[in-house]
Structures are given as structure tokens and as C-alpha cells.
């Protein structure tokens with residue numbers, strides 16, 4: 001699916017999303033979820049191709065034909081399989097959706113969530129120049145988003161934020177570096193303190209929490225971790241050493257909905273606010289993000305923007321829309337809450353494989 005505009009981060013650019021959709025069928029009901037690996041191993045080590053392989057050769061065989069009482073059992077069936085979180089999340093989340101429909105409850109309620117609307121932010125990629133960035137941000141601010149997140153990298157940071165503050169006043173603003181800095185860059189990052197950012201996301205290495213702890217001591221701006229936090233235990237450790245004051249929870253990065261819930265619980269108990277990150281999902285992934293965001297610890301606006309932020313035509317009905325006050329109303333229907341448009345899905349499908357018991 002072609003993005004309305006290319007999305008650029010410090011690690012690269014996505015233009016066309018190769019989306020892998022998992023459909024889990026049981027008792028005549030279809031659960032859906034999205035595997036949101038990027039086209040290459042740039043965000044984490046997974047790709048669409050590695051996920052296909054893991055699903056077909058390891059994950060689906062661990063699940064297929066196996067009865068369960070509750071979808072919280074699925075994660076345990078993957079116990080012997082290391083990492084590959086994006087692939088596992090796709091299958092596990094599809095089974096949660098299947099279960100929610102089977103018990104005729106909204107997925108968010110099965111997860112233990114209760115909000116009826118969620119706060120929405122938007123993530124804005126690196127632009128060719130400041131003027132075009134400001135035009136993009138202006139559109140999003142006008143439409144009501146409650147948080148604007150700007151991608152930064154060395155050379156596209158302090159002056160960019162300064163200009164945004166000049167033009168947009170005290171709009172809730174944050175920056176995401178996707179690991180583009182080293183601890184030696186602390187001086188540059190400290191210069192961001194004067195702009196009152198809500199937080200700075202993943203400034204240092206994707207596999208680090210130690211240097212982040214050292215950096216957090218030098219910054220007033222809260223650090224939010226994304227890439228470095230893979231499960232609830234990681235979150236506990238990072239909080240314990242002061243590596244961050246906020247955590248971005250992505251269902252895919254953490255390996256599924258059970259893991260996302262567990263991470264949420266750890267953060268809530270520690271008083272660390274969380275928000276739901278995004279991976280340029282179609283509506284299918286967005287539906288799951290909306291559901292998990294209804295848990296009480298998701299107190300900051302997430303990256304789950306409206307379908308129209310990325311897609312001319314989404315593959316769900318209705319598309320995800322945002323109210324003028326910058327919220328999304330949580331659908332009160334069984335399962336994921338948005339119907340998959342089969343015709344549009346089929347039309348775009350280039351490869352499919354069915355695995356039967």
C-alpha cells in the first residue's frame with residue numbers, strides 16, 4: 001500500500017508499505033491482525049520476509065489446531081522461540097481478535113480497557129526543508145491532534161524545534177531520534193531542554209539503557225524509550241536505573257497484546273506514563289492499537305492517527321477517524337471494531353498462503 005507521502009526517519013524512508021495480514025480462523029470466525037515489519041531490518045531486525053518465514057515455519061505450527069480457553073495462553077506457546085516479536089505479535093493479536101468475537105465482546109474490554117475515547121497524536125517524518133515541515137505540521141495542528149511528534153537526527157534538530165516553537169507556540173511537541181545520537185552528543189540534546197518538549201524518544205542506541213540513564217541525568221526533558229524496550233522486564237530494568245521517564249508501547253515490538261498489557265502494568269505500578277506507538281499501520285493494526293490504548297496507564301496521546309494520515313483508502317470499514325477535539329471514539333462492537341474490507345484487501349494481495357490443521 002502506497003503511503004500518501006514517504007515517511008522518513010533517521011534510519012531511512014518508507015514509501016510503499018508491504019503489509020502482511022494474518023487471519024486466524026476458528027469456529028467460522030476470522031480474527032485479523034497486521035504484521036507491521038518494515039521493508040528492511042531498519043527499526044528492529046525483522047522484515048516482512050523474516051516474519052513470513054517465522055509465521056509459516058514456527059509460529060503457526062505452534063498454534064494451529066490447538067484449543068484454548070483464553071488468548072492469554074498463546075504467548076506461552078511461543079516460549080521456546082526467541083525474539084521475532086513483530087511476527088509473534090501478529091499471530092497472537094489475531095487470536096485475541098478471534099476470541100473477542102467468539103465471546104461477543106469488544107477487544108478492548110477483553111484486554112481490560114475501559115476508556116470510551118482515546119487521545120491522539122501524530123508522528124511527522126523528516127522533511128526536505130523547514131518550510132515544508134511547517135506546512136505539514138500546520139495541517140495537523142489545525143485538524144486537532146493533541147501531540148505532534150517530530151523525527152530528528154543530527155543536523156535536523158535544535159533549529160527545527162526552535163522554528164516549530166516560534167510558529168506554533170506551546171503546542172504539545174516531542175521529538176523522536178530513532179537512535180541517531182551517541183552519549184557524546186549530550187550537549188546538543190541539552191540544547192533541546194529550553195523548548196519544553198513533552199519528551200525525547202530513543203535518542204541513543206537501539207540496544208542501550210545504560211547510556212540513556214547517564215543522559216537522562218543531564219537532561220530536563222524526559223526520555224521516552226522505544227527501540228530498547230522489548231518486554232515488561234526490560235521496562236522494569238530501564239525504570240530502575242533511571243534510563244527513561246516515559247515508555248512507548250508498541251504491540252509489535254513487545255511481541256503481542258499479553259506482553260503489551262504486562263509492560264503497561266509494570267509502568268502503571270511504577271508511576272511511569274505510557275503511550276501507544278505506531279508502525280505506519282493500516283486500519284487493521286490501528287484497531288489493535290486503539291484497543292490497547294484504552295488501558296488506564298496510557299495517559300499520553302499516542303501515535304495512532306486517523307487512517308487518512310497515511311492512506312487514500314484504508315482496508316477497513318469504517319476508516320479510523322479523529323474527532324475535532326483530537327480523540328478517537330472507541331468502537332463498542334465485538335472484536336477489533338472495524339470490519340476488514342475483503343474486496344480491497346484481495347485487490348491488493350500479491351501473495352497468500354493458507355495453513356490448515
Ligand code: OSB
Nearest residue numbers: 043123178277278279280281303
Ligand atoms: O519510531 O515510532 C517510531 C514508524 C516506523 C518505525 C518507527 C517509528 C515510526 C513512527 C510512525 O514514528 C508512527 C505512526 O504514525 O505509525
Ligand code: MG
Nearest residue numbers: 176201202226
Ligand atoms: Mg520511535
